[in-house]
Amino acid sequence: MRSLQLGLIPDDENGEVLKRMVEDGDDLTLERPVEFFHVFADEEQANAFAAAAAEMPSVAVEEPEVDDEDVWQVCVIRVMAPQHAAITESERQLGALAETYGGYADGWGCSPADRPH
Numbered sequence: 001m002r003s004l005q006l007g008l009i010p011d012d013e014n015g016e017v018l019k020r021m022v023e024d025g026d027d028l029t030l031e032r033p034v035e036f037f038h039v040f041a042d043e044e045q046a047n048a049f050a051a052a053a054a055e056m057p058s059v060a061v062e063e064p065e066v067d068d069e070d071v072w073q074v075c076v077i078r079v080m081a082p083q084h085a086a087i088t089e090s091e092r093q094l095g096a097l098a099e100t101y102g103g104y105a106d107g108w109g110c111s112p113a114d115r116p117h
Contacts, residue, residue, distance in 0.1 A: 014087050014108075021082065021112070028082050030113035036076045036094050040064075040103035046072035049101040053094065073106070074098075082110055 009015045009022070018028060040046040046064035053076050054061045062075040076094055080086055087108060095105035 009084055014084055014091070018082060018084055018087070024112070026112045028113075031079055031081050032110055032113045033077045033079050034082055034087065034090070034108060034110040036078070036090060036108045037106040038074045038076065038094065038098040038103050039106045040072040040074070040098075040101065043072055045102045046074050049098055049103055050074045052097055052101070056093075056097075072103075074103075 060077045064074045
C-alpha cells in the first residue's frame with residue numbers, strides 16, 4: 001500500500017516532502033494544522049498581508065513576527081489533510097497574495113498526524 005501511495009505523489013518539492021512523511025509512517029489522509037510561511041521586508045507589508053489573508057476562508061493567521069535579521073514572517077494555518085494538490089493550491093493562492101504586498105512564500109510544514117486511539 002505504501003509503495004502505491006508513494007507512486008501517486010508527484011516528483012516535485014512538495015512531493016518529496018510528502019513522500020518523506022509517508023516513509024516516516026505518517027497517514028496523509030488525516031487532517032492536521034498545516035503552516036504556510038511568508039516573509040516580508042517590513043512590518044507594514046507583513047501586517048497588510050496578515051489582514052488580507054485573515055479574510056480567506058478556513059484559515060487562521062498568526063501575528064507577524066520579526067526575526068533577528070529584521071525579516072518579517074507571517075504564518076497562515078489551514079487545517080487540512082496534507083495532500084499534494086491541496087498543499088500546492090494553498091501555496092499558490094497564499095503566495096500570490098503575499099506578492100501583492102511585497103512578500104513571498106517561504107515554504108510550509110506540519111507535524112505528523114495524531115493517530116486515533
